[in-house]
Amino acid sequence: MNARVPFAFLLALALSGCATRSNQVRSNALEFLYPNGSAAAPAGDVTLEVPARVGIAFPPAKYARSTEFPEDRKQQLLEKVAAAFRGHEDIASVEVIPTTYLRPEGGFEDLDRVAAGFGIDLVTLVSYDQVQFSDSTGASLAYWTLVGAYVVKGEKNETRTMLDAAVFDLKSRALLFNASGRSAVGGSSTPIKVDKALRTASDQGFAAATDDLIKNLETALAAFQEQAAKGTVRGVGTPAIALVDPQGQPLPPGEGAGALGAVELSLALLLLACRACGRRAARSSS
Numbered sequence: 001m002n003a004r005v006p007f008a009f010l011l012a013l014a015l016s017g018c019a020t021r022s023n024q025v026r027s028n029a030l031e032f033l034y035p036n037g038s039a040a041a042p043a044g045d046v047t048l049e050v051p052a053r054v055g056i057a058f059p060p061a062k063y064a065r066s067t068e069f070p071e072d073r074k075q076q077l078l079e080k081v082a083a084a085f086r087g088h089e090d091i092a093s094v095e096v097i098p099t100t101y102l103r104p105e106g107g108f109e110d111l112d113r114v115a116a117g118f119g120i121d122l123v124t125l126v127s128y129d130q131v132q133f134s135d136s137t138g139a140s141l142a143y144w145t146l147v148g149a150y151v152v153k154g155e156k157n158e159t160r161t162m163l164d165a166a167v168f169d170l171k172s173r174a175l176l177f178n179a180s181g182r183s184a185v186g187g188s189s190t191p192i193k194v195d196k197a198l199r200t201a202s203d204q205g206f207a208a209a210t211d212d213l214i215k216n217l218e219t220a221l222a223a224f225q226e227q228a229a230k231g232t233v234r235g236v237g238t239p240a241i242a243l244v245d246p247q248g249q250p251l252p253p254g255e256g257a258g259a260l261g262a263v264e265l266s267l268a269l270l271l272l273a274c275r276a277c278g279r280r281a282a283r284s285s286s
Contacts, residue, residue, distance in 0.1 A: 021134040023198070025061075025068040029125035029166050032059035035105030043174035046233060046241040048121070050251065051090050054167075055120035056082055057097035058128065060104045069128070073203070074099055077210045078126065081165070084214045090225065095120055108173060115170050122176070123168050126213075130161040130205060132198050157197055159185040161205035163213045167224075174239045179220040181213025 034040055058074050075096060082094040095118045103110050111123055134157045166178040185201045185208070224233075233239045243251040 021194075022132065024129070024131045026129040027059050027061040027069075027127055028129075029059050029127045029164070031062065032102070032105060032125065033107055033111075035062075035107060038107075041173055043239050044172040045239045046169045046172045046174050046176070048169065048228070048241060048243055049246060049248070050243050051088075051092035051246075052122050053092050053095075053120045054085070054122045054124060055095045055097050055115065055118050056124040056126065056165075057102060057114075058099045059125050060099050060102050060106075062104050069130075069206075071099060073206070077206055080210055081124075081126070081214055081217070085217070085221075088221075093120075097123075108170070111168075111170060121170065123170060124165050125168065127164045127166070128162070128206070130159065130202060132160075132202065133158045134194055134198065157187045157194065157201060159183075159198070159201040159205040161185075161202075161209040163206075163209045165213055165217055172239060174233055176233055177220045177224040179213060179216035181209040181211070181216060183208035183212060 056078050058069075058078065075098065078096045082096050085091055086094050097114060097118060101114055115121075115123065161183045163181040164178060165180075167176045168174065169176055183205050185205045187197060187201055227234060228241050228243065231240055231242075233241050245251055
């Protein structure tokens with residue numbers, strides 16, 4: 001009997017190696033905001049107080065196990081995103097909201113409740129979708145030996161991660177802007193250590209996608225600032241936007257939302273004057 005146990009163990013390894021293993025964890029902002037296919041209410045015009053108070057959260061998945069994407073890991077990644085935007089001239093604060101504070105499929109009503117507690121005007125919902133695959137390679141034939149099962153890295157692993165951050169104005173329900181971050185992590189492992197390898201790749205995938213997300217969010221924020229200075233959220237056909245100071249007074253055109261300050265404007269005018277003088281001098285000499 002003792003002789004048959006190792007053989008049965010190796011046979012199970014070999015047979016399991018013939019199939020592709022896959023795993024997916026995901027949470028979607030739209031599924032949280034509009035549960036059960038509920039109709040989306042039209043977004044209204046936006047009155048945005050600058051600098052804005054922002055909250056950031058992962059929306060809870062409808063069906064999820066805590067081991068799939070642990071809450072402490074979520075908080076670390078959100079804190080990294082929040083830290084990248086704290087101190088921005090148009091952002092007063094960025095608060096990280098634990099996923100446990102939100103109800104699955106809670107919608108905007110749930111966000112309103114949380115926003116009142118945190119004192120925020122805008123909320124950034126970060127959707128995630130991570131898929132992992134593990135396939136056996138030709139080297140998996142070595143699993144028929146006990147040593148091979150422990151030392152031969154015959155499992156080819158792949159982890160693909162996508163994050164998408166959507167920034168909403170809570171009062172108007174308007175989507176102001178969004179940005180995505182992506183990553184792909186490859187590797188190989190023995191069948192004995194494949195679960196540990198996939199967990200490590202999952203962490204690496206989320207970390208790399210977060211870095212990519214921060215970079216793309218900075219670009220999206222700059223584009224939003226330029227568009228908001230023109231009075232609309234995303235151009236013709238999107239909600240109008242008005243910027244106000246903390247006292248609720250409208251900001252004059254060209255102020256807030258990344259507009260040039262007095263120093264920058266003076267330098268820009270000086271540069272234009274120098275270029276004009278240079279062109280006149282060139283025409284005179286010719």
